[in-house]
Amino acid sequence: MSEKAVLITGACGEIGQALIQNLSARGGYRIVTADLALLPDTIKSLSAEHLQGDLVNRIKQFYDYDFDIIYHLAASLSSKAEVATEEAHRINVEGTMQLLMMAAYRSEKYKKEVKFLFPSSIAAYGFSNAAAKHAAGVVKEDEYNTPHTMYGCNKLYCEKLGMYYSRYNGQRHLDPQPPVMCDFRAIRFPGLISAFTLPSGGTSDYGPDMLHAAGQGLPYACFVRPDTRISFMAMPDAIKALLLLADAPRANLSHVVYNISSFSLTAGGFRQRALQAFPSAQISFQPNPRRQGIVDSWPEDVDDTLARAEWGWQPQYDVDTFFDEYFIPEIRKRYRHPGMRTNE
Ligand code: AKB
Secondary structure, three states, X not given: OOOEEEEEEOOOOHHHHHHHHHHHHHOOEEEEEEEOOOOOHHHHOOOOEEEEOOHHHHHHHHOOOOOOEEEEOOOOOHHHHHHOHHHHHHHHHHHHHHHHHHHHHHHHHOOOOOEEEEEEEHHHOOOOOHHHHHHHOEEOOOOOOOOOOHHHHHHHHHHHHHHHHHHOOOOHHHOOOOOOOOEEEEEEEOEEEOOOOOOOOOOOOXXXXXXXXXXXXXXXXXXXXXXXXXXXXXXXXXXXXHHHHHHOOHXXXXXXXXXXXXXXXXXXXXXXXXXXXXXXXXXXEOOOHHHHHHHHOOOOEEOOHHHHHXXXXXXXXOHHHHHHHHXXXXXXXXXXXXXXXXXX
């Protein structure tokens, strides 16, 4: 079986590193990576070719490649995007638009669907305040799509762009013989937590940051209130979801955007779990009003019925197994034995 040609943008990010390791372990892929930065040593050998540079400025180069699957992970996350909104829009929207245009162009020209996997986010939702959020509880994909952040607006708009290029693309779907269109699929990820990499630029970062600080015996001041609740997921489950959706037959998919869920936890719950594992951990709460406002606009949890029904989504970890079988054992090793195993 010939290798599948895969492009992974944002390859140096948390999802990127974990995905490269998983695809490489699976075998059968020629992985081309792209990022502003050089690949870390841990994954350098797993990439057939690394295209270093600004995605938007380098887009023309991608037209020369015959990619079967694109995992477009490059993004400026919610907290960073609130500080540098214009740059976030350039990366999150212009970058995605240009890559979708490339996928649509090649799908039509070579009559072969380019599959386009896109990580959207719970940031695509928006609640006016914590009370409205609590009243809504678990939300479905088509509810409360009123994001409060630049990042959330970018993700929601790019979901629509993906739907446009994979279904309508210049209204060509109305042609007597519609052309082959790219195959866009998106997942609204909750806060993701890896035992092997640290988050940057996000607002769900307080969860992993608190745990990694506790593992190192460092004090941590949490920037949201203890009662703050959103959904989280172990990185291995996020990768499992991306691969499951990528492998699903297009005929089984009646949507392009899917919620996925694993567990929902308060910031106070994270503290309890951290203290159970590291009793001397010093964890305090110093809410940052703007970042608190961002998380208060995100749902407590999401309904993933569609993902379970249409492509067999099922998380491996719930809140207990996440801590007891994945996260705590790995960060104990990581911080007790710096330099030990580094992959998902
Ligand atoms: C962020 O905090 O910006 C991301 C997300 C929830 O999409 N981790």
